[in-house]
Amino acid sequence: MSIIIPDTEDIEKLQKRFSEALGDEYQVEMYTEVSSSFFFSKKNVFDLVIFRNNIPFVGIEYKGFARSIHIGLKPEWFYSKFQEVNLRYGIYYFGKENQFYLWTKGEYRFQVFDFASIINAIKQDVPVGERLCVDELAVEILGCLPDSIDEVELHNNLDKLFVEGNIIFNDSTGDIEFKRNIEDSFFKALLPQMNVSKVCRYTSLNNLFLLLEGRHHCLCSLTCMNDIGETSYADNWLGYGAYAETYTTIKDNNNSYILSCCASNKIDDLTMWRLYGQNAMGTCLVYDVKEEFIDNDSFFFAPISYGQSENKHEELDFIRKILRWKKNGWKFKFNRWHIWKHFFKSYLFKDEQEIRLLYIRSEKSDIERKWIMDSSNSIASSLCLFEIGNSNFPLSLSSAIIGPKCPQQASNIAQFNYMNVQQEVFPFKRWNKAITASKINDYR
Known part of the structure; x- marks a missing residue:
């Protein structure tokens, strides 16, 4: 494909177009040299230069069609010419495409603009053009949904979020944002949809003992999860990188605590016993969900979204496309x-079908925190301890089940029930009914 080289007439037409659109406040000159301010050591000539208050403000290069392919691949080859002479903006115009590529001082990439938006960006001295109306924005963002996600309900739930009042446009940065509660609704819509009033959690027998002894709900920080990619999976998928060793990320992870649960249909489930219940020697804790305390401020509660395969996670692909949209x-x-x-x-x-309670601990929190050396993974980790009587905790213990392979199962059940009478952790009508045996009898 041949390169289209503009002649003087092409550049004169573009000069006229800019001059008429910008008005008398700006001067648009052809074939003008611009010098850097550092002892005029660097000089570059541009096809057009836009002056504001007699100061070079924007450099414009009129280029052929073929070179536009490379501006996204190697932007530094293109913006360096503007950067060297300290221009506020630089524009590459590809005539056959009728596309304007705008570079802004301090940036390391170009953005594609139409002519009206490029004029608006210059006049307002902000790196953005005209705002999209909310309906147009909805079409653009929902257009990022992968074709494989064809759920009508999801599409409708997302579409409802795009109304006036839910969206914030930041003219100084070019950022479009949801309001805080609307963004929460956006992410929740991408997660599995289910009404959850009761959940269960499989853990070790020793953790049941510690629960009864200490009278605390114990939430572990993200750092000691059994999935070694737990803290970085989604970031890596989007291309953010793990940032595993940065102080900020380590601080965030140690102030993010989870309680991993599953739906009530997994109560006393053999597969769950084997995977997460100490190979059926542990316990299954059963909780009632108190929705009124899930505030999306400190506490977040929702089912986990799992990828469809090793190389496919449709919901994260959707988020990634949105973040790359311009x-x-x-x-x-x-x-x-x-x-x-x-x-x-x-x-x-x-297979775990996790429903996760996430607690974000603020610096002002008075919730007790302690450190342990995690026995499963040998990782130093922090724990958050919520007193059983803490009325704001969104899960309420209702019962416990002892695994089918628990040593001395009958004796342990009796002892734990008696302990519960003293400690008042589980509610009970009869002293020996709060903690019971698994109904699975044929596993060894």
């Missing part, structure tokens, strides 16, 4: 990603 300099930004990224996991763990 229109007239506008781009979408998620402010709550640092929270909701913890509700996406590898397909390798899909």
Whole structure:
């Protein structure tokens, strides 16, 4: 494909177009040299230069069609010419495509603009063009949904979020954002949909003992999960990288605590006993969900989204496409990603069907925290301890089941029930009915 080289007449037409659109406040000159301010050591000539208050403001290069292919691959080859002479903006115009590629000082990439938006960006001195109306924005963002996601209900639930009042446009940065509660609704819509009033959690027999002895709900930080990619899976999928050793990420992970549960249909389930209940020697704790205390401020509660395969996670692909979307300099930004990224996991763990309680501990929190050396993974980890009587905790213990392979099962059940009478952890009508035996009898 041949390169289209503009002649003087082409550049004169573009000069006239800019001059008429910008008005008298700006001067548009052809074949003008611009010098860097550092002792005029660097000089570059541009096809057009836009002056504001007699100061070079925008450099414009009129290029052929073929070179536009490379501007996204090697943007530094193109913006360096503007950067060297300290221009505020630089524009490459590809005539046959009628596309304007705008570079802004301090940036390392170009954004594609139409002519009206490029004029608006120059006049407003902001790197964005005209705003999209909310309906147009909805079409653009929902257009990022992978073709394999054809759920009408999901599409409708997302579409309902795009109304005036839910969207924030930041003219100074070019960011489009949801309001905080709307962003939470966006991420929840991408997770499995279910009404949950009761959940269960499989754990070791020793953890049941510690629960009764200490009278605390114990939430472990993200750092000692059995999935070694737990803290970085979603970030890696989007291309953010794991940032595993940065202080900020380590701090965030040690202030993010989870209680891994599953739906009530998994209560006393043999597969769950084998995988998560100490090979059927542990316990299954049963909780009632108190929805009124799931505030999406400190506590977040939702089912986990698992990938469809090792190389496929449709919901994360959708989020990634949104973050790569740009229109007239506008781009979408998620402010709550640092929270909701913890509700996406590898397909390798899909059998667990986790429903997760996530607690984000603030610096002002008075909830007790302690450190342990995790016995399963040999990782130093912090724990958050919520007193059983803490009325704001969104899960309420209702009962416990002792695994079918528990040593001295009958004696342990009696002892734990008596202990519960003293400690008042589980509710009971009869002293020996709060903690019971598994109904599975044929597993050894």
